[in-house]
């Protein structure tokens with residue numbers, strides 16, 4: 261009975277786990293729309309590096325390297341020299357550290373806590389499986405031994421009653437005495453087995469409460485995550501304001517680079533396009549982050565703005 265109850269508990273925990281893990285948040289990018297520059301793309305758009313907040317842990321040189329990579333994506337695919345780094349250019353790209361990156365870092369930390377807890381949970385679940393398997397085997401063996409013992413005891417009692425009724429011989433008496441000794445030994449063995457099985461049950465139950473603790477902690481972390489970073493909350497990753505580009509949040513360099521490619525598009529005068537995989541889609545979500553490519557929509561928007569053939 262006990263073992264079924266434990267299985268029941270563990271199944272409930274697993275399904276709760278599955279539901280919780282579905283939570284996700286998305287990061288949005290918003291931008292002031294392009295206001296217009298004279299003769300777009302007639303000559304390379306000049307830019308410089310402005311503020312690089314040290315809290316991003318990215319040097320100005322490495323920041324510039326990412327900008328150059330972003331520049332290349334526009335230039336390689338269009339076959340035009342669209343941008344030019346000029347250290348004293350008016351137009352600056354800035355890395356501005358504020359509550360957005362703070363929130364992003366905190367969210368990362370929580371996410372990594374959740375990963376760790378998931379690993380602990382899996383470990384406990386495996387231990388539980390092993391222990392429950394051993395418990396089940398020992399319990400089955402114990403049950404079978406109890407049945408055998410009870411039969412032996414019944415037979416013995418019947419033999420004793422017969423012996424008393426028929427005034428049996430001394431030999432029969434000796435046999436019965438021997439059988440009694442065997443039965444007593446069997447009883448002691450069963451008691452030992454019972455203690456062992458109970459010990460295993462105790463260990464298994466301890467694992468279940470350990471797991472409950474991990475699940476509780478996980479759930480607490482998930483609700484913190486949800487309250488702080490979930491729902492429809494949006495924040496700007498980057499902003500083009502006509503005079504410069506400000507970048508506010510990224511998780512990895514590829515993410516930063518993709519945001520720069522997008523904002524550079526705005527600097528050229530390209531607005532948002534409809535296709536979610538496009539660089540110039542208003543959200544950073546479905547684009548190929550590791551290897552960003554201009555989509556046909558991006559390219560036609562660029563051609564329209566720059567009046568390329």
Ligand SMILES: [Zn+2]
Pocket residue numbers: 289290291522526532540541542
């Ligand atoms: Zn945009």
